[in-house]
Amino acid sequence: xxxxxxxxxxxxxxxxxxxxxxxxxxxxxxxxxxxxxxxxxxxxxxxxxxxxxxxxxxxxxxxxxxxxxxxxxxxxxxxxxxxxxxxxxxxxxxxxxxxxxxxxxxxxxxxxxxxxxxxxxxxxxxxxxxxxxxxxxxxxxxxxxxxxxxxxxxxxxxxxxxxxxxxxxxxxxxxxxxxxxxxxxxxxxxxxxxxxxxxxxxxxxxxxxx
Ligand code: AMP
Numbered sequence: 001x002x003x004x005x006x007x008x009x010x011x012x013x014x015x016x017x018x019x020x021x022x023x024x025x026x027x028x029x030x031x032x033x034x035x036x037x038x039x040x041x042x043x044x045x046x047x048x049x050x051x052x053x054x055x056x057x058x059x060x061x062x063x064x065x066x067x068x069x070x071x072x073x074x075x076x077x078x079x080x081x082x083x084x085x086x087x088x089x090x091x092x093x094x095x096x097x098x099x100x101x102x103x104x105x106x107x108x109x110x111x112x113x114x115x116x117x118x119x120x121x122x123x124x125x126x127x128x129x130x131x132x133x134x135x136x137x138x139x140x141x142x143x144x145x146x147x148x149x150x151x152x153x154x155x156x157x158x159x160x161x162x163x164x165x166x167x168x169x170x171x172x173x174x175x176x177x178x179x180x181x182x183x184x185x186x187x188x189x190x191x192x193x194x195x196x197x198x199x200x201x202x203x204x205x206x207x208x209x210x
Pocket of ligand 1: 031032053056057064084086087088089092166
């Protein structure tokens with residue numbers, strides 16, 4: 001199955017994708033994670049995108065599309081994938097349609113108030129990438145990942161200013177994709193409110209009724 005996840009920052013795309021990836025045995029491909037890895041490893045791509053990510057802006061389409069094209073050619077992506085954070089613009093969606101079209105597009109819908117609350121409290125394991133929330137999904141030990149004992153950190157773009165820029169970029173450049181995929185009969189709305197398990201249960205219901 002080839003699944004695209006749409007939704008604003010903080011909708012729960014990463015959490016949902018990690019869960020779906022495990023249960024469906026499909027690779028979770030997050031462009032944000034690929035960019036952050038490039039920055040950490042100080043690759044030439046990482047150097048180009050570092051400031052863009054820090055400021056909450058979108059990386060130019062050409063760079064992003066190239067990165068995804070290469071990733072989808074890896075053997076583990078041959079039988080399907082879960083794309084988290086791509087496409088984010090109409091040209092990216094058009095490119096994906098040419099390279100390897102999505103079969104299902106899930107639009108995770110959440111209210112603006114919840115977005116800010118979720119992003120400000122988000123913590124991520126530096127080692128395994130597991131996502132926590134200081135209020136709704138805290139780790140058992142402060143600052144330590146339950147799953148692997150790794151150190152939890154706050155993403156540099158999870159600060160109020162960057163969050164506002166990211167939301168504006170979402171509204172202007174990404175939200176039109178809801179209509180774009182709707183016109184192609186690929187869009188399925190999913191309430192992103194609630195616990196990760198309840199969101200996943202709603203998705204399973206969608207699969208059963210397809
Ligand atoms: P995310 O982890 O999905 O929130 O992405 C973090 C940041 O990576 C975004 O704020 C953008 O700067 C960049 N990014 C991720 N995916 C894309 C994309 N498809 N197009 C452009 N920039 C992206």
